[in-house]
Amino acid sequence: MPGSDPKASDAKVVSTEPLMFDDARWTKLVLTTYKDPLGKQRTWESAERSTRPEGSDIDGVGIVAILQKPSGPELVLQKQFRPPINKVVIEVPAGLVDAGETAAQSAVRELREETGYHGEVVEMSPVMFNDPGFCNTNLNMVHVTVDMSLPENQHLKPELEENEFIEVFSTPLKELYAECKRFESEGYAIDARVGTLAEGIEIARRWKL
Template sequence: MWGKTQLRVFHRAMSSSPSALYKQASKLLDPKTTVAKVTSQTPLSNENARFINLEKLEYVSPAGKKGVWEIARRTTRPKGSAVDAVIIIPTLKYANGDKKLVFVRQFRPPTGGVCVEFPAGLVDPDDTLEACALRELKEETGYVGVIRKRSGVVWSDPGLSDANCEIVWADVDMEQDENKTPSPHWMDNEVIEVVTVSLSELEKSMEEWSNNGYLIDAKIQTFLIGLCMET
């Protein structure tokens, strides 16, 4: 863990050089050295909740029996939108035919740890899914891509929440000048590390990430299961 002196030095560097944060992302997000953590937990009533509401559902089961269910319902879905968010699966394509997948690492307070995920983001009002996907790809990773295909609506955790998303596949041309020196544009308080992995190395990389204390998003594991079923 970083000491107080190290943090003071780093914060001074950040105030004079915004690009330093990008260069330090790997250390800031290393589970062995990160200072990111959950410091308190407080029950939240719905009137104080900004992004989700807790609700009790009464329902009748397919067998005709009455039941009760508790859910977390998103409050951020734009009016008229069918989905809350977009998940991007970016593929870096090189002139020699090589391909790599792009992942991001970031601290996720609900887990208390640093997660490895696909780039993703919430849909803004008046967004198209394509525009949202390309914007989030650029903001989180710095890469500029084109949409190859979309999944249609999928549900993120149907036993807990009404949250849903679309999965978008994006191709990134590594011959394009912007992609040779990608420049992300994070939101306030974000630190994101970009990780690229070839398909053949994904299973090995996931095992190494887990052994090193990173938390694996279920969508990556599901993606790997699909790959393994094809071999």
């Protein structure tokens, strides 16, 4: 039984069943008809989010939050149970943008709410699509630095919603690739954003870029 301090690993899928279109709150299935390069008409099944704010170009943000430590930069990571795959996933902080909110504003807010860290935006990626063969979901990866000398970053106070159970930790950037392999061997799933960042660091190291 989960204790007084619930962990992501305490969660589990109880059942699954088809979701009717009218009952879907966050997503919907779409059948798209298109013509291929030869002019042949074809169809494509995909999913769409129903939550993108009007006037926004993105659904959400992923946050590359770097802790500035004397021992070297560390990446803020999270453990969070994800029902679609029935596993605890190693992720970067992330979230949906609110109406009237920029990607930078969303990233600072989500980082504070999910981890308690107060950070400063220093860079932003182009708009990225997570799985364009399946859904239209997109995001900006927002790079944030966290000054560990600031008083507000000494005693963290996350502001989680009642249905959020997030375990926050950090790992040295230089060890991220090896850590991803270790977590996978322990039964965790690796979010593609974390895995891609780790691959990039490893490629840069291997090719001395």
